[in-house]
Amino acid sequence: METNLIPVRSTHYQQSMESSVAETGCKNKRKRNEPTEHSSVKRIKAEQEGNEALQERPSGSPRLSMQLHRLQQPITLSELTELLHFAALGEVAKQPSWCRLHHQKRVKCVNVVIVEDLTQSHFYRNYLTMEHLRTNYTTRVTFTPSSNNVASEIFSSDVPKVDPLSVSTPDNKRHKALTEHPVITAYGPQRRGLTAYILTTEEMIMNHYPVKGMPGFEDFRCTVNVHVTDDSPLYGLDCEMCLTVNGYELTRVSLVDGDGNCVLDELVKPQSRILNYLTKFSGITAAMLQPITTTLKDVQAKLMMLLPGNAVLVGHSLNNDLVALKLIHQHVIDTSLLYRREFGQRFKLKVLTERVLKRQIQTEETRGHDSTEDAVATLELAQYFIKTGPHQVVELHLEELWGYELEEVSSECTSAPTPSHRFTDVLQTLGRFVIFIGKCSDVTLDLSNQQWLNSDKEVVSSFRKKTKHRFLSVLQFSSFSDHRKRCFAHHQQLHQNVRANLRDMCVVFAGPFHSHFSEKEVKRLFRRCGRVRKVQMLNAGVRVHAEVEFEMLEGAILALKVLDGLSVLGQPIKVQRPMHGSMLDLDLNLEALMNEPSNACNLYVVKLSQHTAQRLNLSTKVNGYTLDAKCSGVACVKKANGLPPGKPKKGKEVDLTSKLSEETVRETFGHFGPVESIIPPGKPEKHTRHACIEFKSPEAKRAALGSSEDLLQDHFLTCPSVTPPHLPSWVSMTTDGKNANTAEEQRRAYTDSSQDQEMHRMMKKLDFRLRKVFNSLPDGTLSVVLLPGHISTNGDHPGLCLFELKESCGNVVNKLPTRTA
Template identity: 50%
Template sequence: MKRKSNAGHGPAKRLKGREIGADENGQCGPRMSVLPEHLQHPITAKELMELLHYAALPGITGIKQPSWCSVDGQQHVEGVNVVLVEGVTQRDFYKHYMTFRRLRSNYTSRVTFTPSTPSTSNLLSGIFSSDVATLDGSCVGPVERGSSKLHKVLTTHPVVTKFGTRRHGLTAYLLPQEEMIKGHYPVKGMPGFEEFVCTHSDDVVTDASPLFGLDCEMCLTVRGYEVTRVSLVDCQGTCMLDRLVKPDNKILDYITQFSGITAAMLQPVRTKLGDVQAELKRLLPRDAVLVGHSINSDLMALKLIHPHVIDTSRLYRREFGQRFKLKVLAEIVLQRRIQTEERTGHDPAEDALAALELAQYFIRRGPLQVLEDHLEQLWGLTLQEESTHSESEPSSRFAEVLQRLGRSVCYVGKRCDVALHLANQQWLHSDKEVAASFRRLGKVPFFSVLHMSPLSKRSQDLPAKLDHEVKTWVAGLCVYVLLTACVVVLQASTPLGDMCMLFAGPFPVGYPEREVRRLFRCCGRVRRVKMLNRTHRVRFGGVPPSLHANRSRFMQVHALVEFKLLEGAALALQTLNGIQVQGHTLKVQRPVNESTLDLDVTLNALMSDVLNTRRLYATRLEPLLARSISAKRSEHAPDAEHSELNDCTPLAAETYELSEETLVQRFGRFGAVERVFAKAKPGRRARYACIQFASPEGRHAALRSLEELWRENFLVCPALTPPHMTSWLADDDREHVTPTVLEVQMEHTMEKLDRRLGKVFMSLPEGTLSVVLLLPRPSAPNSSPGLCFLDFKQKVIKPRGEERKCESELI
């Protein structure tokens, strides 16, 4: 997909949902972006419903547009998928940031989420039962599928949503090539089918083309399942072909109870698979349509490619891709018993004829009439409730509006009180089953909600169990060895507090805390400063201490500085390390412990985050401090009058003020500036700013011009803090201590969660709005807020490796 840039600085990549591609027909896909003024404001469940309603109901007049984000290309939305992850908070995501590789790269919008209700079940039910605002008559639905005269049980049935209600010719029920590829039917030109034989079939098939029923029986050989009997019947029910086939490989199991084949039957047979393939090519006309029940397995066994097929297991459809057995369909629809227990094995000619007649019946009667004839016997549904609700006004509940429009709706997750018909729900016990079941669906529902809970009750009880075990085994050294090994293997995730912490010193004795804060706040907002004083004794070489009346003592003063934003710590480490403070050369460094072993990797990943690839963090130094840092950078001896920080009295504010006009003027030469974030307290000037360019090339150009910006007293670095966060530090982060063994399990759990969320995202069709909600547990006290990931699935163009490498060297 080709994307256009409006910045004039080379091809822009797709970021924050701003750029959008077009398909081969020139049609643009859907896109969304969070409005800048709402980036740092949490969204509520009500605001999320606004987006879901607007995206899932394109073309319906009167639907309220979301107040906190913009959606373009609404008419091209192919579906909406919502995944609720219970028990994982915003802090958990950033604590295990490197683990969530797929989650952070698949979504270009990320906002804080605060549910209005503490119960996840209430939120789930509210998604389906929320009222759609300002609905009018156009919400009744399409003329064909959503007619007000049609019972809602029928409008939402998978047969109607797939084929409509009117009768069509046989061409309407042919499997499209895309569905054949997805269902692993033999298709010419696809890998794995190079040795398959193609029939003599025309590309054009009409409603008058002949139907042929096909069925095979197989046995198990050393090379897998191979065909042992083939039957073909024509549209009149005449058996045209019924052959026993000798497999090429040694037979391990005849599977007689199903195939009806025995060793005695195959003993005199000389017919091989190639003979049957040649006979089928001779018998089938060029416009033939093959009919079978799960006919893909028959074609695979025959190693035959035929482009025009009707699969009766996909005609008589069920919810969530489930299929009826041929025996059940024949007994209920055709009033005929096949595959009876009195007979050993199946008769392929009988099965082929049953499949053929089922297809003919479906084509002749039409989808709606088939449903009305066998709705209760096959699908277990009745239309009795129609009489009680036929005169009432249509409901404005979200799920019912979607179903009236003929759009499929489903819920997959653990058993929950959801305002949705039981036929549209799948109750499962584990997250693994939820992801696997959703991916196995024959067709992804238009609106789907998945509920995952990776932290099971067993995981919640683990801290208490672990505490008991530690107390029991505390006398043994094995516990210490085990915990130490876990730390080494895991290289524990970086706590949020340690990411923003720096140690600096030595400072002169008596150097006040307020001056340290004043020095470091030139790089970013300082959360707290703690002075660290230590007294050292000095021994003179070669002279016993007893000869001295007083031992010499001196004091070293250091400071622990915690920034609110990670950019402040990165800039302070880059610029303040090595400067002179009243004759003392400062050394600025990060803490070194097991929690910061992989900090550099995390910083590089944050810098390349899709939310930050167009953003630049900037501050402007006071001229006096800039001269001192310049002396350090040039590695010349500083002039005491100009370089030492004996007096940090600020100059006129206008000389280094950060205003939106100034920043747009100064940074606009690198590329089009989309927005400037420069917050300040009322009555005070802004000290720090975030510049967002229209394309990543603007940021790259600014980073390549660091020396030019430095001459103007600007300090810049790639943005590291996501736009929705105001601080990297949580108030309770320092108090939240997790046992090491539990941390190992948490890391493994988060990795599995990320892998499953990635698989769900990959299974969605392009143009689907994907939403992932991380929700804290209602019972968890003082838990951090949730997090919402949003994006339309489209083809993503990743940044070039050279650009990433260039930026990573700046941190």
């Protein structure tokens, strides 16, 4: 059964943490301003590595940042559309109020995937399964469910700041023949680099190109395959064939470089007996081939030597040439598909050259085709298309190539249309195309821009074929909605179950205490490790115990490390976790949380007061484990003599921790590397005792964890951050103060293992499909995955919104300057 929600402790993690504190004692305590040579070297190295990491970040890459108070609050559908408007339109729209999108002009596309009826509880119930979502999306925000159709709201939402007249372009006057032209539909109106016109693997298979691994091409040779860019060299290729007893075979091959210079022009002797030289088309005669000894293998070897690994081959119906050459080349541009027609029809090369390049080839005066001349023509046609752009090519040659005429509409006969503020209308005014693929809904778009598919598999497959040429794309997965309708009771119980497990993650049991030890004194004892939400005294047994619920996961972790075995009024207490089935995969969950990008630079810190620190015995051994300052982990302390005997005076609270000022933290932890922000967990307090430090680099965080010895001398306890930054907003929407008995009832009620296993399989498949969508997105895409949550009569179930700005090779370019522990 899939493990629930966020874990807090594991045996493996416990050992690694307990092996991280420096060996030290009170008698050899040193001041922070006199650090050891070892720690000084580590601090200098951390600063250097942090600076190098900042320098390696791509200059001007788009990134998303959020302030702490917004990160800890859920966002609404209108706030999500604010971000989409700004990402797509820039300053024409309004900068979102809840986040900042930096270098918006570098955003090339926007993609939104909506998974119907999926909630945040589903995500954390199957947290380990969702590997792609939890590792590749660095920004996570709780989403408030909406009763409106999300896709429809995205498309039909108004852009309040935009003046439609201010974004008017000559594209506004384009005839319908332009907007629905097959070339514009395929490539969009904007001018792009040559990589936008390279055939995808799916397109090559569809157009009968030789593709590695496909049946029938086992004996074909493959050229060198490396990554291509818009600066990769173009080569024009054309071949002539004759008819043999084994079909069409190569008789001539011509290759020209990007300047039109011929680099290869060879006659080739077919191995099979020739039935027809096809002289009328090929220009090849028996006399020409009679002295030729060059074979197909010879030509293949020459091409392999001449073509660089990043070469892009250009040809007209180039699949026939490559089949004749028995050659597989991955990067090709086909001019017969570039200048495409309706219903799959294609122009002849002779027609394109005459009407676009304004010159004659394959004339009646010449005997057959000249493959070198044809190769130059295809090269120039491709170069012209790339340089001019699809819209201008269509507009300039609409009548002579495609036979359309633009009708001039008299302004006297028609009234000016009312400008529209609708998001999709503004995008289309700018010539940016949108598409919706998913379940049939009330999305108002042209039929040519939407596909209604009920299968999530079909949605992904269809999108991957179209993703290169769409600026705004919205995908809708509906399989979970159907599953929820079939298993409504199961989903209702799942939310209650996850809610109970969330509570378990923040709970520890402690005791035994003396019978007169009060709830207030327990809270005072445990809040040294973190903010305490609730304390419940348990008197069911012979001795008195307490159940302590923290607000943050780090508080529970530190309580296990710091307070387990502590002597309280001469009575040693034991601090432990609840024992439930949800804790079975705790170590795996905890490791995954620690490795999340959102926690890579974050460190949780507790500042002890001088009074408390003086009463603590900093032992070199805790619970039998030897502590080592060289390893990172939690700084552990033990109290030798326990709390002061007797109860504190009424109205006077014993201060166990001192105020944690930003100045003190920056002075102490700035030695390890630049500090981005200092974040108090939960609501701001008058006297902050705990905080999360966000460094600018992970190396600085590791250096701080490795310098536990010096930090303990200054009364600091440290712990790696494990809490997802958005968790407080979810906690406020899901926790309802239910007591332990009710939580246990919820846990026991969730016993339908078959439904749970089915959900696990569906979530695994979902994560796989989302990965395929993400990998097919071009670099510079703002990718949004929305789990919209669910509204019901029994209560709303919050959703989750995940953001990522995709960079080359799927690298993360997000950076949240302010995060919470």
